[in-house]
Amino acid sequence: MKLENEDALDNLIICGHCFTLHEETPIKDGAKACCVGCGAVLYRYDTKLIDYGLSLSIAGLIFFILANAFPLVQIDILGTSQYITIPKTIYALFESGFFLVGLLCACLILVFPLMIFLINIMLFSLFHFKRGKALSKHLLILLSHISPWNMVDIFLISIMVALVKLIGLAQIHMGISFWTLIVFVGIDIYIVKQIHISELWMLRKRLLLDKDKS
Numbered sequence: 001m002k003l004e005n006e007d008a009l010d011n012l013i014i015c016g017h018c019f020t021l022h023e024e025t026p027i028k029d030g031a032k033a034c035c036v037g038c039g040a041v042l043y044r045y046d047t048k049l050i051d052y053g054l055s056l057s058i059a060g061l062i063f064f065i066l067a068n069a070f071p072l073v074q075i076d077i078l079g080t081s082q083y084i085t086i087p088k089t090i091y092a093l094f095e096s097g098f099f100l101v102g103l104l105c106a107c108l109i110l111v112f113p114l115m116i117f118l119i120n121i122m123l124f125s126l127f128h129f130k131r132g133k134a135l136s137k138h139l140l141i142l143l144s145h146i147s148p149w150n151m152v153d154i155f156l157i158s159i160m161v162a163l164v165k166l167i168g169l170a171q172i173h174m175g176i177s178f179w180t181l182i183v184f185v186g187i188d189i190y191i192v193k194q195i196h197i198s199e200l201w202m203l204r205k206r207l208l209l210d211k212d213k214s
């Protein structure tokens with residue numbers, strides 16, 4: 001069924017905590033709108049997020065590349081050394097015949113995280129130059145679909161659990177990639193917590209759509 005006034009729905013916002021329906025009102029740069037029922041933040045508009053998010057996204061991408069370029073850990077068992085890297089781990093799954101598991105791991109800990117940070121860099125760059133109205137929409141939709149499938153933090157926790165179990169059986173040396181992976185996961189979590197995707201939609205609306213109307 002087609003609604004008579006679908007455009008009016010774009011101005012309605014539902015609180016994620018108490019589900020109170022609000023009508024979106026313009027706010028000043030640096031301000032935020034809160035729910036009248038529970039006081040939770042509904043949305044905010046801050047152009048500083050552009051440079052802030054771009055710098056974090058570039059830094060995260062650099063650490064992600066480093067995390068995949070060097071060994072995570074070196075395990076010494078009875079005089080035999082074994083280096084473990086993220087690409088090597090995925091390749092070992094394919095080599096052992098676990099093609100579906102290898103493909104799933106490749107997407108969750110390699111492809112999707114890389115795509116997320118590349119999309120963020122493209123989005124913040126478009127917002128900075130106030131261009132790409134159609135492209136930014138497609139990028140935001142794609143980002144909303146793949147963001148829940150970023151499992152690098154789970155992968156890091158699983159590595160730590162495995163290393164704890166191996167402490168009494170082998171000598172373990174942390175590689176450069178292990179520390180860069182920790183930094184990358186920290187940046188990734190911080191971006192997700194501090195810059196919600198709804199705020200990116202708000203930036204797009206104010207910078208790209210309202211600009212065309214004025």
